[in-house]
Amino acid sequence: MVKEFTLPNLPYDYNALEPVISAEIMELHHKKHHNAYVNGLNAALQKYAEAEAKGDLTAIVSLQPALRFNGGGHINHSIFWTNLAPKKAGGGEAPKGELNERLSSQFGSLDKFIEKFNSIAGPIQGSGWCWLSYCKSNDIFVIATTANQDPLEATQGFIPLLGIDVWEHAYYLQYKNVRPDYLKAIWQVVNWSNVAERLEKAKSKSTCCGCK
Numbered sequence: 001m002v003k004e005f006t007l008p009n010l011p012y013d014y015n016a017l018e019p020v021i022s023a024e025i026m027e028l029h030h031k032k033h034h035n036a037y038v039n040g041l042n043a044a045l046q047k048y049a050e051a052e053a054k055g056d057l058t059a060i061v062s063l064q065p066a067l068r069f070n071g072g073g074h075i076n077h078s079i080f081w082t083n084l085a086p087k088k089a090g091g092g093e094a095p096k097g098e099l100n101e102r103l104s105s106q107f108g109s110l111d112k113f114i115e116k117f118n119s120i121a122g123p124i125q126g127s128g129w130c131w132l133s134y135c136k137s138n139d140i141f142v143i144a145t146t147a148n149q150d151p152l153e154a155t156q157g158f159i160p161l162l163g164i165d166v167w168e169h170a171y172y173l174q175y176k177n178v179r180p181d182y183l184k185a186i187w188q189v190v191n192w193s194n195v196a197e198r199l200e201k202a203k204s205k206s207t208c209c210g211c212k
């Protein structure tokens with residue numbers, strides 16, 4: 001029996017990120033979009049197991065795009081929800097300690113980091129993600145982008161700390177075509193303590209999967 005992945009609950013209510021992200025966006029994004037990736041992943045894994053049992057290598061290889069897209073969608077959104085928090089639960093509170101020091105020493109200040117991040121996230125063509133990530137080999141932060149639902153660590157080796165979804169489904173109902181407004185506002189609900197926890201785990205990972 002193939003392990004089934006399940007849609008994780010949001011750690012807050014659908015309306016908890018308002019007015020930065022509307023309840024309507026959050027509910028559709030979680031219940032429809034993320035759920036579709038989970039279902040697509042489970043379906044692809046089931047087919048993969050059948051193909052593997054038959055030794056059907058053509059079928060195995062042909063399932064790779066579906067695994068990458070749906071598996072990546074599940075990985076990415078599972079990170080994204082925990083990267084955000086309502087203001088009353090600390091969303092938007094500036095990073096502290098080592099995370100703050102590292103951001104300041106590498107980018108100049110938190111504001112300069114945000115400016116740089118948004119200048120990279122804004123022009124991403126089509127659908128994708130922008131990431132604050134950790135490169136273990138060089139012990140530095142890297143602002144990276146991924147197309148579609150490519151998962152960062154599996155495709156580029158950088159360990160994701162903070163991912164911002166720039167697919168239109170993440171903002172269009174509220175911000176229309178003005179992605180820069182969404183990118184300007186979202187920092188009010190970024191959960192920096194979750195980012196700090198991810199940095200701690202990333203540093204203690206024993207292996208690096210190949211970032212240069």
Ligand code: MN3
Pocket residue numbers: 029033077165167169170
């Ligand atoms: Mn999304």
